Amino acid sequence: MSNLATIAHLIGDPSRAAMLQALLPGEALTAGELARVAGIGAAAASAQAKALVDSGLVSVHAQGRHRYHRLAGEExxxxxxxxxxxxxxxxxxxxxxxxxxxxxxxxxxxxxxxxxxxxxxxxxxxxxxxxxxxxxxxxxxxxxxxxxxxxxxxxxxxxxxxxxxxxxxxxxxxxxxxxxxxxxxxxxxxxxxxxxxxxxxxxxxxxxxxxxxxxxxxxxxxxxxxxx
Amino acid sequence: MSNLATIAHLIGDPSRAAMLQALLPGEALTAGELARVAGIGAAAASAQAKALVDSGLVSVHAQGRHRYHRLAGEExxxxxxxxxxxxxxxxxxxxxxxxxxxxxxxxxxxxxxxxxxxxxxxxxxxxxxxxxxxxxxxxxxxxxxxxxxxxxxxxxxxxxxxxxxxxxxxxxxxxxxxxxxxxxxxxxxxxxxxxxxxxxxxxxxxxxxxxxxxxxxxxxxxxxxxxx
DNA sequence: CGGACGTTTCGCGGGCCTCCGAAAGGCGGC
DNA sequence: GCCGCCTTTCGGAGGCCCGCGAAACGTCCG
Structure with missing residues (x-):
């Protein structure tokens, strides 16, 4: 699958899109916060956040029992x-x-x-x-x-x-x-x-x-x- | 569904993404050409092209028995x-x-x-x-x-x-x-x-x-x- | 007018993938 | 050390939607 389709498909899911929009100001959110903004359970949110991280759109920083997610960069x-x-x-x-x-x-x-x-x-x-x-x-x-x-x-x-x-x-x-x-x-x-x-x-x-x-x-x- | 997710979902399908990439130079392609470029049948291509047109990403111009599709604009x-x-x-x-x-x-x-x-x-x-x-x-x-x-x-x-x-x-x-x-x-x-x-x-x-x-x-x- | 071609509509089958609930793993606080 | 919170993994069910084939519509051409 082309890179274009891969990236767009990732953004195209309503839950992931909501997460990304919530991350737009540039600050970091925990996995739980991402679950709440997407309106889905913690389990599903964890999987979606992992997909975003694996793709390189989002970076993650573990700190204690929280995992902070933020957009990978300005681009x-x-x-x-x-x-x-x-x-x-x-x-x-x-x-x-x-x-x-x-x-x-x-x-x-x-x-x-x-x-x-x-x-x-x-x-x-x-x-x-x-x-x-x-x-x-x-x-x-x-x-x-x-x-x-x-x-x-x-x-x-x-x-x-x-x-x-x-x-x-x-x-x-x-x-x-x-x-x-x-x-x-x-x-x-x-x-x-x-x-x-x-x-x-x-x-x-x-x-x-x-x-x-x-x-x-x-x-x-x-x-x-x-x-x- | 948010606008972001709607648009990205549209681009995120491999067939539609291939069509869009083929349209990137700015020229118009017929429905049949879009089908070939996406590697799918004419029926499926027609439906996908319709989705792109309905969303406003692509504009269409009928001429005789051909329908010419092009990107809706520079943006x-x-x-x-x-x-x-x-x-x-x-x-x-x-x-x-x-x-x-x-x-x-x-x-x-x-x-x-x-x-x-x-x-x-x-x-x-x-x-x-x-x-x-x-x-x-x-x-x-x-x-x-x-x-x-x-x-x-x-x-x-x-x-x-x-x-x-x-x-x-x-x-x-x-x-x-x-x-x-x-x-x-x-x-x-x-x-x-x-x-x-x-x-x-x-x-x-x-x-x-x-x-x-x-x-x-x-x-x-x-x-x-x-x-x- | 009839046939060929390009395109669209319809109905159907199938696969991807998304979500949930339950349970396990890490970490912090008492 | 135990309990609670945050997070992840696992298995399973459901649904969206994508593609195909058949058939119909419109256009061009002989």
Whole structure:
């Protein structure tokens, strides 16, 4: 079987797809948590998680009696977002997860949604970053502005990739990914521009949601010219 | 079932995956050709093609007693390439389709593979194109150079998107997509820098292959500084 | 008009694979 | 050391869905 079919078949099962979506923010979940988000028993969840790990989509880290699962890397998160952006089957049923979900959410460790793509557009259009082979590099003025905002550029550079594009599922335009994307998201949550929604037990997808605080809206407007 | 699982399940069937891969170059195939490519009977192929059409991944155009199927759009081709770039299951079995496949091939209507990503790197790095919201625009000098090479910029601008990134499956870096990508590929095949491999009946994937001619290698080196 | 071809619909058989319940293995806490 | 929690393994049942063959529909051609 071709690689394409193998991978897609793995993602195509509802239980495994739910697990993968729950892992999209980039954090690790235990086998039990995966079972709950998929709505299946622990036994079945264990088998499905093993399939995901064997395929290389998910990595696992044993710690005590827990086993923590996370997406194997940024490319996996990116590929999942891309898949979700494909033409929806049947008559366009608005946005199944609500408007807030579309405004801002985590993807791997960076900001996605309207705010994420607006950031990307501003940073490329206003000369914060510029194209380089394999992604983006910060311009001189961009570095200064980022540092002034409290973005840890040294940490961003330690990532496998400094900055590259990740297709945004809901907006169908790229948002910023890579180490820089992660550090920007980290800065924004640290400064309480964006806050995470407390995950409700029922809706696993809300786990990814980010809310924009009033200060955040002000800061995004002042610093980036973005109307949140 | 979530949208993610629905779409992935569709791609995850070996027969449908084979059909989609055969459609990747961007051209249309009849239902019978899809059946042959997938290695199944006409009846089964018809049902599978219908599923792909219903989901919106593939569009169909009836003409006489043939029904021509093609990918619904550039995003679909892009998503498929992205999926194929994911970590392979099991020990990295080199490149299943051969080195030539990795050098140059068609994706939607543009050039992918080593030559495709090298083009992207050169054009972004040497100022042929520059970042803009939602993709790339040609710089003034880039326009002049492209026009001189015989690239139809007016046709490129008529496309829904002028230029944007498409993740390259084999190279794991972006290559150029959109109207500009299509026109560049068109120019290169028209000037016989790249030629299509005659599709053999047995290996459906070879349908996508492009070969670089001696003149092509010279031209790529002179015009873009690419060692093909 | 009749036959050939491409395509689709129908009904059926069969296989893959997904889930569950029970039980066993590891690890931590008391 | 015993018990409880998290996780995995095992065996079995059920269902989804994929492919085939036969037949019907539409189109092209002689």
């Amino acid at each position: 996996v998160a990116s590929a999942l977002e891309t898949l979700m952006a494909l033409p929806q089957a049947s008559p366009r049923k608005s946005w199944p997860h609500g408007e807030g979900f579309r405004q801002a959410r985590l993807c791997w460790h960076h900001v996605a949604g309207r705010i994420g793509v607006a950031l990307h557009a501003r940073m490329t259009g206003d000369g914060w970053i510029e194209a380089a082979p394999g992604g983006w590099v910060a311009t001189e003025s961009g570095e200064a502005r980022l540092a002034k905002l409290g973005v840890d550029l040294a940490a961003a550079r330690r990532a496998p990739r400094f900055a590259c594009d990740c297709m945004d599922w809901s907006e169908r335009r790229p948002h910023l990914s890579g180490g820089l994307g992660r550090e920007i998201a980290s800065m924004m949550t640290r400064r309480l521009w964006l806050t995470r929604i407390e995950p409700s037990a029922t809706d696993l997808l809300q786990r990814r949601r980010l809310a924009c605080t009033p200060e955040g809206a002000r800061a995004l407007s002042v610093e980036f010219g973005i109307a949140a | 679909v081709a892009s998503a498929l390439e992205t999926l194929m770039a994911l970590p392979q299951a099991s020990p990295r079995k080199s490149w299943p389709h051969g080195e030539g496949f990795r050098q140059a091939r068609l994706c939607w209507h543009h050039v992918a593979g080593r030559i495709g990503v090298a083009l992207h790197a050169r054009m972004t790095g040497d100022g042929w194109i520059e970042a803009a919201p939602g993709g790339w625009v040609a710089t003034e000098s880039g326009e002049a150079r492209l026009a001189k090479l015989g690239v139809d910029l007016a046709a490129a601008r008529r496309a829904p998107r002028f230029a944007c990134d498409c993740m390259d499956w084999s190279e794991r870096r972006p290559h150029l997509s959109g109207g500009l990508g299509r026109e560049i590929a068109s120019m290169m095949t028209r000037r016989l820098w790249l030629t299509r491999i005659e599709p053999s009946a047995t290996d459906l994937l070879q349908r996508r292959r492009l070969a670089c001619t001696p003149e092509g290698a010279r031209a790529l080196s002179v015009e873009f500084g690419i060692a093909a």
